[in-house]
Amino acid sequence: MSQNTSDTGPRRHFLRTVMAVVGTVPLAPQQLAGAGIAALAAGSAAAADAQPPAGVPVLVGYACFSADEAAFVESMVNVMCPADQYTPNGVDCGLAIFIDRQLAGALGQGAGRYMSGPWEPSKPQMGLQLPLTPAQFFSAGVAAANRQCRTQLGKTFDQLAPADADAFLKDLSHGKVKDDELTLAPWFNELMYPLFEQACFSDPLYGGNYDKVFWKMVGYPGLPATHTLDMVNFRGKPYPGARDPKSIVDFS
Amino acid sequence: MIKKLPKRTVVIIGGGLTAGLISRQLTSQGVDVLVLERGGEHAEGAEAKLPTQRDELRWDTRQGLVQRWNVQTYTLRHNRQDAAAPIRWMEAFLPGDGVGGAANHWNGHTWRWSEYEPTLRTHYVDRYGKNAIPSNVTLQDWGITYREMEPYHELFEKLFGISGQAGNVNGKKHAGGNPFEAPRRGDYAQKPLITTQAGLQFTAAAQKLGYHPFPMPVANSSGTYTNPDGQKLGQCQYCGHCERFICEAQAKGTPDVLLYPMLRQRKSFELRQHAHVLGIDYDRAGKRVTGVRYIDVQSGQEYEQPADVVVLAAFTMTNNKLLLQDGIGQPYDPATGLGVVGKNFCYQTNSAVNLFMKNSWMNPFLATGGTAMCIDDFNNDNFDHTGLDFLGGGLISAGMFSGRPIKSRRLPPGTPRWGTAWKQASADWYAHSMGLSVQGSCYPNTENFLDLDPVYKDAYGQPLVRMTFDWRANEEKMSAFVTRKMEDIARTMGADIVGPAAPRKSPFDTRVYQTTHITGGTIMGADPHSSVVSPRLQHWDAQNLFVVGASVFVHNAGYNPTGPLAAMALRLGEDLVDYVQRPRELA
Numbered sequence: 161m162s163q164n165t166s167d168t169g170p171r172r173h174f175l176r177t178v179m180a181v182v183g184t185v186p187l188a189p190q191q192l193a194g195a196g197i198a199a200l201a202a203g204s205a206a207a208a209d210a211q212p213p214a215g216v217p218v219l220v221g222y223a224c225f226s227a228d229e230a231a232f233v234e235s236m237v238n239v240m241c242p243a244d245q246y247t248p249n250g251v252d253c254g255l256a257i258f259i260d261r262q263l264a265g266a267l268g269q270g271a272g273r274y275m276s277g278p279w280e281p282s283k284p285q286m287g288l289q290l291p292l293t294p295a296q297f298f299s300a301g302v303a304a305a306n307r308q309c310r311t312q313l314g315k316t317f318d319q320l321a322p323a324d325a326d327a328f329l330k331d332l333s334h335g336k337v338k339d340d341e342l343t344l345a346p347w348f349n350e351l352m353y354p355l356f357e358q359a360c361f362s363d364p365l366y367g368g369n370y371d372k373v374f375w376k377m378v379g380y381p382g383l384p385a386t387h388t389l390d391m392v393n394f395r396g397k398p399y400p401g402a403r404d405p406k407s408i409v410d411f412s
Numbered sequence: 413m414i415k416k417l418p419k420r421t422v423v424i425i426g427g428g429l430t431a432g433l434i435s436r437q438l439t440s441q442g443v444d445v446l447v448l449e450r451g452g453e454h455a456e457g458a459e460a461k462l463p464t465q466r467d468e469l470r471w472d473t474r475q476g477l478v479q480r481w482n483v484q485t486y487t488l489r490h491n492r493q494d495a496a497a498p499i500r501w502m503e504a505f506l507p508g509d510g511v512g513g514a515a516n517h518w519n520g521h522t523w524r525w526s527e528y529e530p531t532l533r534t535h536y537v538d539r540y541g542k543n544a545i546p547s548n549v550t551l552q553d554w555g556i557t558y559r560e561m562e563p564y565h566e567l568f569e570k571l572f573g574i575s576g577q578a579g580n581v582n583g584k585k586h587a588g589g590n591p592f593e594a595p596r597r598g599d600y601a602q603k604p605l606i607t608t609q610a611g612l613q614f615t616a617a618a619q620k621l622g623y624h625p626f627p628m629p630v631a632n633s634s635g636t637y638t639n640p641d642g643q644k645l646g647q648c649q650y651c652g653h654c655e656r657f658i659c660e661a662q663a664k665g666t667p668d669v670l671l672y673p674m675l676r677q678r679k680s681f682e683l684r685q686h687a688h689v690l691g692i693d694y695d696r697a698g699k700r701v702t703g704v705r706y707i708d709v710q711s712g713q714e715y716e717q718p719a720d721v722v723v724l725a726a727f728t729m730t731n732n733k734l735l736l737q738d739g740i741g742q743p744y745d746p747a748t749g750l751g752v753v754g755k756n757f758c759y760q761t762n763s764a765v766n767l768f769m770k771n772s773w774m775n776p777f778l779a780t781g782g783t784a785m786c787i788d789d790f791n792n793d794n795f796d797h798t799g800l801d802f803l804g805g806g807l808i809s810a811g812m813f814s815g816r817p818i819k820s821r822r823l824p825p826g827t828p829r830w831g832t833a834w835k836q837a838s839a840d841w842y843a844h845s846m847g848l849s850v851q852g853s854c855y856p857n858t859e860n861f862l863d864l865d866p867v868y869k870d871a872y873g874q875p876l877v878r879m880t881f882d883w884r885a886n887e888e889k890m891s892a893f894v895t896r897k898m899e900d901i902a903r904t905m906g907a908d909i910v911g912p913a914a915p916r917k918s919p920f921d922t923r924v925y926q927t928t929h930i931t932g933g934t935i936m937g938a939d940p941h942s943s944v945v946s947p948r949l950q951h952w953d954a955q956n957l958f959v960v961g962a963s964v965f966v967h968n969a970g971y972n973p974t975g976p977l978a979a980m981a982l983r984l985g986e987d988l989v990d991y992v993q994r995p996r997e998l999a
Contacts, residue, residue: 239830239831240830240831241830241831241835242831242832244832244835245832246832246835246836246839247835266474267474270482271482272474272475272480272481272482272501273481273482273500273501274481274482274485274498274499274500274501275482275500276498276868276869278867280495280497282495282497283490283497283919284921284923285488285490285919285920285921285922285923286488286497286498286499286922287499287500287501287502287922287923288500288501289497289498289500326831329830333829350923353829354473356830357818358469358473358818361468361817361818361821362468362469362473362818363466363467363468363469365467366469374817374838375817377835377838377839378817378821378838378839378842378843379839379842379843380777380815380817380842381777382466383462383463383466383651384462384463384466384651385466385649385650385651385652385653385777386649386651387649387650387651387777387778388606388647388648388649388650390650390778391606391608391650391778392606394773394775394778395606395608395609395612395775395778396609396612396772396773397773398773398843399773399775399777399778399843402775402843408463408464408466408467410463411462411463412463
């Protein structure tokens with residue numbers, strides 16, 4: 161498989177992922193700005209965080225994505241989460257792995273979702289009314305988005321330059337990309353966007369939010385929390401635990 | 413083949429809060445009680461232990477403690493002319509599943525409703541005249557008074573260790589409490605929770621505007637606590653994982669901590685789990701019920717369980733479903749206004765606004781499900797409605813309940829939905845933002861009701877409950893008014909940015925969580941023609957069937973329903989001790 165890493169075609173992101181996730185160096189908190197974290201990140205604790213964390217599991221390999229789907233999602237999460245002063249790029253943050261695992265698992269298979277017919281179109285406020293599991297809806301949506309991307313721009317989504325890909329996602333979210341077979345705005349807004357947010361802010365247990373990078377970014381201390389004294393001592397003040405969040409993984 | 417079981421004295425459908433409270437009363441007098449609960453136990457599961465308890469994705473986003481929609485959901489249409497669609501994944505409200513029911517994953521807000529609420533129709537007519545209530549707003553008196561219920565409120569607050577600040581003790585106003593509260597006999601069981609930074613800033617602004625801020629009364633235990641039954645609560649650690657979670661510290665007053673472990677030690681009590689009730693056996697001619705039918709969801713075996721008395725103590729929707737399905741009582745017909753079952757279905761009319769203050773550390777993760785400062789100045793009829801073209805109102809509060817980062821990140825209006833600017837806004841504002849919210853009343857409307865869906869079925873082949881519901885004119889106008897009052901407070905707080913304060917408007921949207929406080933459909937009252945159960949919660953058309961829970965509420969106030977429904981359950985338990993010895997129509 162590694163012989164193919166020089167491939168610059170649509171599949172390149174998929175193959176890079178394995179390398180990138182394995183090789184991720186967590187972002188040093190000094191690089192983080194933002195009022196929420198800046199005041200906390202200054203100080204000696206930051207230096208210790210620059211080492212790759214021990215014991216953080218690295219998930220590699222997709223459980224359900226096809227090559228096209230992997231390429232689409234990797235491009236999407238890298239556009240939505242570019243490498244910047246806050247975090248590494250979306251793939252390196254584990255966002256694609258998270259989405260893959262969720263779609264391969266209970267969510268994707270429609271656990272808990274009412275799936276009896278008849279299937280009639282309805283108002284948006286009643287929620288999606290399609291006889292598809294979320295995983296099937298995902299696949300159909302990637303195909304439709306790529307179909308429209310090819311029609312409009314002559315390329316599949318993963319082949320777009322980042323600025324074009326960003327514009328395409330905005331058009332998707334605003335309902336400006338029309339497809340005869342599938343309504344793409346709810347696909348993006350009610351399936352893909354929530355998965356993106358969840359990938360960023362869930363416990364790293366699920367493969368996203370690698371090294372708690374998003375928790376560090378906002379200053380969420382994670383768990384456990386025995387805050388009775390903190391309620392008074394840190395009311396209206398920066399909370400020191402926010403610089404070193406703890407996840408389920410840290411206690412497992 | 414259905415198996416018939418030996419007869420029991422009292423069979424309770426649903427193993428939640430009200431069933432636990434009724435069972436407490438009955439078993440203390442040795443009355444035989446069987447509780448049928450469709451779900452299992454939570455106390456020893458991953459949901460109740462660290463570190464797995466603190467998993468926002470699993471318990472909150474993916475609704476790990478909530479009714480499974482593939483087994484049973486509801487259909488919705490906004491108007492009875494429309495076709496209804498099944499809600500395939502509900503976000504708007506979250507019935508529980510398992511021992512303790514929805515009261516396991518609640519936040520703990522515990523109110524005594526205003527003294528005038530059980531006699532609201534009389535109150536409005538007395539204050540504003542006989543034309544004050546529009547003809548399509550079917551308010552009616554409940555057939556009880558607050559005075560009758562006060563001892564049971566008192567008992568519930570002691571049992572659940574409610575933390576709060578009294579504002580009205582026997583008519584004497586106490587500074588720092590709620591001056592609008594119904595008169596209490598004494599202090600709350602425990603002192604109030606510690607106030608958050610958001611609460612302090614809200615309090616200052618509310619006082620500046622001449623309002624009366626006070627801490628929310630809650631079942632989050634401000635100290636270690638032992639209740640009158642000897643059951644214990646730990647001290648709350650302000651971890652921000654209350655609503656949608658099981659408290660691993662046993663610091664939240666819930667049935668699975670305070671009731672069921674105790675009940676299991678009592679000889680006359682039995683809890684049967686994984687027992688999903690399919691129907692109530694109704695002897696129409698005899699005007700009585702003979703028992704219930706249920707399926708053991710682990711084996712698939714169906715059972716007939718005979719009973720002297722049946723108590724319907726499930727969530728609002730299931731209470732309605734079983735009565736409608738088994739033809740107990742006359743279904744409500746909106747075309748004629750006749751019939752009662754399914755009538756006066758209400759929700760709550762909520763709205764919110766976000767505030768962003770770069771110089772204030774709000775630290776949203778230092779919180780409980782009940783760390784809120786509130787004002788009641790614009791709730792219900794606490795303010796003069798003369799000249800206003802609506803009735804009702806809302807509680808305005810600065811509730812900081814959690815900093816869970818998937819859902820509790822507030823972003824200023826205009827923030828891009830992704831990219832570096834989105835990250836920057838998340839980083840800048842997560843610890844420096846707060847919200848205000850309105851929990852508004854919802855009055856009954858002739859066009860809001862429940863019946864059985866003619867098309868869609870649940871996993872057992874039974875019809876789904878169909879909601880015909882939308883925000884009607886009275887609620888939209890109320891929301892516009894109270895939301896403006898909330899916005900005024902927000903603007904007084906000196907925020908750098910105040911988000912849009914959008915009042916609640918039609919259409920009702922099932923994709924957004926609003927509150928689990930749905931009420932009505934099996935309403936109580938003194939007149940059998942306009943109510944399903946009597947003021948003693950006894951079914952008018954089946955003397956040995958009792959219905960309890962928010963489904964008996966005639967309307968919904970700007971308060972959480974738990975206080976009154978718990979008080980009613982405690983009183984019902986007491987009544988049933990008497991009833992099983994001498995069955996009769998209770999006066």
